[in-house]
Amino acid sequence: MKILIVEDEKKTGDYLKQGLVEASFVVDLARDGLDGMHLAKTGDYDLVVLDVMLPGVDGWGVLKAIRAAGKNMPVLFLTARDQVEDRVKGLELGADDYLVKPFAFSELLARVRSLLRRGKTMEPELLRAADLELDLLRRRVTRAGRRIELTAKEFALMELLLRRRGEVLPRSLIASQIWDMNFDSDTNVIEVAVRRLRAKVDDDFEPKLIVTVRGMGYVLEVPESA
């Protein structure tokens, strides 16, 4: 599987290339838009990882050129945290997925694999339950329209509950997903984390979404409407 990375910042480029090579992909690295465009059009790549911010020809330019040349391999966009709007633009132009910097390498690898396997992924950008909304793109949460600030762990927990709403999640599952640890120690990190999350998303609202199931775990209860 052959991948083209277009990234001007040296550190990031090298880092990505190294990681993907170690994951046994064949990787080319272009340092600017022009170079990237050229390689993308002539080389035979299965996927392109494309930074938006590039000197000279920017990410959109490269993407446009690729599509104009009739190539339709999946393109994974890299955008900065504060360039949210850019993503919309990228998606309209035919990007297949995006990743917000900074990201964990494991995250990139997962997206890359998924894109290569299924062709297109595109995660849902919004998770919702009742009046709670979780915007995965911007890492933002609102309930009843009110903005709520969550920390990393809180967000991860919220996301997990929301992705599997209606399911009772055993503590062991939560521990493995959020803490990546086996559950043998006598700690109550999970209870504490749930507490903090509830304080932010449930305490001041109705109905209560996070429900404890004694002896089982926690569920995000999806209110039966209709």
Added chain:
Amino acid sequence: MKILIVEDEKKTGDYLKQGLVEASFVVDLARDGLDGMHLAKTGDYDLVVLDVMLPGVDGWGVLKAIRAAGKNMPVLFLTARDQVEDRVKGLELGADDYLVKPFAFSELLARVRSLLRRGKTMEPELLRAADLELDLLRRRVTRAGRRIELTAKEFALMELLLRRRGEVLPRSLIASQIWDMNFDSDTNVIEVAVRRLRAKVDDDFEPKLIVTVRGMGYVLEVPESA
């Protein structure tokens, strides 16, 4: 590849089994020492994951029985944090590797794969440079004989530097190993972490082991003796 897990605590057992099954191993689970002994002796396993603390026949008993029966598949011991001495005992009895609870599942999987591949792994238990010693088993550090307490991140960083002593480690590498993040954001976590580590292992000692290489990264300088 067929794996036997001997673990009495239900949550842990199920969790391990599920994880290994998902990693496409064939897994049997024994809930106590007797059961485990029996299965290990009759079934044809490529590896055994063995909890030390078991009701009835404990981990060592099971291990002894396995070896006595002439089986010599690799055995991975699971020990609790405060049972350091147990490990020594386990290793003497012929365990091939150990893992301290609580551990990340990814860690277990890595060890399992490694044991299956190479037969026996047994990480080095001690890393050393000059008068600095890092005991991976007990997660302990001493310099010039003096015990030094390190936090999780500090230990991880110390271990990384020590494992690749003499090599200049670029920040991007460190970031990816210790923080699992790509290095695009403008943070100086690494500098701060290095600072804290130096305060503990270098400030009060000579020679200074952690050396900054301007524009490159950090090295653990191995003093040229002789």
Added chain:
DNA sequence: TCCTCGACGATCAGGATTTTCATCGTCGCC
């Protein structure tokens, strides 16, 4: 039925760790 007990979960405060931010120092090039 009611009461008691035990297990499980909730909650809070304290503390440890880690990150952020602002500022300072230093090296090397011009």
Added chain:
DNA sequence: GGCGACGATGAAAATCCTGATCGTCGAGGA
């Protein structure tokens, strides 16, 4: 010698974990 980039440092702030204690649910017995 001055400048600019890079790294070092210190302190504050945010986050997360630990441990202790309290509350509550439900089973089983009186």
